[in-house]
Amino acid sequence: MQRADSITTGSITTGNVAADGAAVVLSATGISKRFGGITALSDVGLELRRGEVHALMGENGAGKSTLMKILAGVYTDYGGTVAIDGQTVHFTGVRDAEDAGIAIIHQELNLVPELSVADNIFLGSEKLIAGLIVDRKASSRAASALLQRLGIELDPEARVRSLRVGEQQLVEIAKALSKSARILIMDEPTSALSPAECQRLFRIIGQLAAGGVAIVYISHRIDEVMHLASRVTVLRDGRHVLTQGMAGLDEDAIISAMVGRDLLASSGHERGPGGKVVLSVRDLSLSKPDRHGRGMVIDDVGFDLCAGEILGIGGLLGSGRSEILEAIFGSSDGHTGGEIRLDGAPVEIGSPREARRLGIALVTEDRKTQGLHLKASITDNVALPLVGALARFGLRSRSGEQGLARDAVSTLGIRCESIEQAAGTLSGGNQQKVVIGKWLATRPRVLLLDEPTRGIDVGAKREIYDLIFKLAGDGLAIAVISSELPELLHLADRILVMAEGRQRGILSRAEASEEAIMRLAAPRRTARPAA
Missing domain, CATH: 3.40.50.300 (P-loop containing nucleotide triphosphate hydrolases)
Known part of the structure; x- marks a missing residue:
């Protein structure tokens, strides 16, 4: 280069x-x-x-x-x-x-979820037999060779819908590079x-x-x-x-x-003694069906989260970070085991509705498909979890919904033309604020954040950091996942590190460093038995 x-x-x-x-x-x-x-x-x-x-x-x-x-x-x-x-x-x-x-890898994923990895890579330039029939075996072989060249361990026959966001991004890269x-x-x-x-x-x-x-x-x-x-x-x-x-x-x-100005780093929040334990997790596990039966996705995860604390969750893609938050929030599609306690009392969380009722909120990693209705207004998005609670005599309360939206725009500094502007027309940072505003409107006690600054600019990141620190300062218990180690170190009071679905350790602020996190996050190879 x-x-x-x-x-x-x-x-x-x-x-x-x-x-x-x-x-x-x-x-x-x-x-x-x-x-x-x-x-x-x-x-x-x-x-x-x-x-x-x-x-x-x-x-x-x-x-x-x-x-x-x-x-x-x-x-x-x-x-x-x-x-x-x-x-x-x-x-x-x-x-x-x-x-x-010219080939382009768009910021927004442009894949067909129901098709295989190979079909997506060669979509529009399919390998044909006699110019008429798609040669799926040839496509699979070519996709496998390309993925191997890129060092990507994906099954070319796997359906894209089964892949996580990060894996889908790798498919996009392979798709662009297939065009030479x-x-x-x-x-x-x-x-x-x-x-x-x-x-x-x-x-x-x-x-x-x-x-x-x-x-x-x-x-x-x-x-x-x-x-x-x-x-x-x-x-x-x-x-x-x-x-x-x-x-x-x-x-x-x-x-x-x-930005046209000097941008000082966020100063962070006062990191005093931890408050009361709000959320306790013990022996948390999650298993999902796979081709071998039921495979364990995460196993033996445990931690306490205090009021006013920011707990970071680190690890490589596929290590089980997002699955921890999904299991706590009741949004995973597998079988969950272990114990979750709120204020010391055991709770059963079988759905996001139950999690919300208990005061738990989750900002998902993909705001476009999981966090927002892009064609709906800011008002509709912010009010969505509370439409029923705001309704009167079975009718939606537009004034109540608009009040929530105005509060979110004012409190979070959402830049928009009006609260009726479609969420999809906002910048990435402002879209993320709408998602956060939606959940803050439910007045949660525990806020789970999965990649909260993914795909937003440095100015918006600063604003999100300041918001997280303010919420922690107000006593909210926060768990945050980030793939950016400097961000994780900047935000977190403690960092839980995952590898291959298991918890490898929890680092204090004094112990945490990029090297210490990566040492714990690295996959551990098991020695092969002697022949």
Whole structure:
């Protein structure tokens, strides 16, 4: 992977060669795009060179995804010029862009849940027998070879609906790479991946760049961008702010360019002695049917969670982190064992409805499919768990529902046109606030957060952190899962570490470090018996 030795501002090209002699495979000049009365992009430029990883950064709503969808042929109505290898092009659709060698991994998953992994990878470019019949065996073999090349351990015949979000993201990556792209656009590709999966992806990106593939890499994770990219372009409010070599930048400079101001780290909350134990979990287990019968997903998990405490839950993808929260909340589809106590009294939680009645709330890892009705308004989303409680004489209380929504918008700082705005039109950070607001409206005593900052920008992350600290300061008992170890260390008073479905330990704040977490989270190989 090549890195730029010099700092370049703007896009200085002669023909299809950059000022430093590198081959320019794609250039975009004066790109503008409007949606009704809203300007998404205004006179934006981007230059991409052969074999480089070029980071594209900016807060949610800055225009990053809009620009990429123009380059990938998703949006065809725009102002400005796009050129491939120095030749002006105007794609009429995604297939045109793919034929030109451009592939995109969208931030939002674009898979068919009922189809297999192999069918999704080759969807639209199926391997056929005599040009008529899909050759499923050939597709499965090709998918298996591609997954093996990527170091992804997935059954090509498995249905996508059976995969977790992080595994589905890996299928998206394999799908894009199956097209042998010369230009690869990655929009938040690591948002649902564990540290181990991220490292595997980074190795693949390095190999692709070394082979001449030009990569546009969109991410909110500044540390990985600085590690991967040779140059960065920053957009703010739909305008080009900066293009510069990474060698001349630090994290503070990138953040300042993104938000237009210095962004101080959250100071955290006062971490005094733990309060009263609110939630106790003992010998928690979860088993689900598999092809061998009933397999254990988590086993022998136990902890106490106090009022005002933030308990972090760490581990690799598939270690059982999310399953702990699902088992507590009564939303798992398997058989749950063990004991759960609230305020010292044993409780049976067989459904989310019972969990809510007991004062437990869960913010799921995938807000798009599990946390929100995207086409519904902010009001409808926030009021959803309490529609029945607010009703009068069997009729919905719109005034009561709107009151909850206004309180959520005011308390959480949700940026919107009105409380009747569709949730799907909000930025990622504001969507997450709506989900949190929905559950806070139920006045929970225990708040379970699964990847609460997944796919949101640094400014919104800061606001979510501050909100979590405030809620803990108000006495709420909080458990939070995060795949970002710095985030986990920043938020948590203690960290429970999972590996292969088992609890490996609970680290105090003084004991916790990235190295200590990864040491516990690493799978443990058992020695093979001698022949």
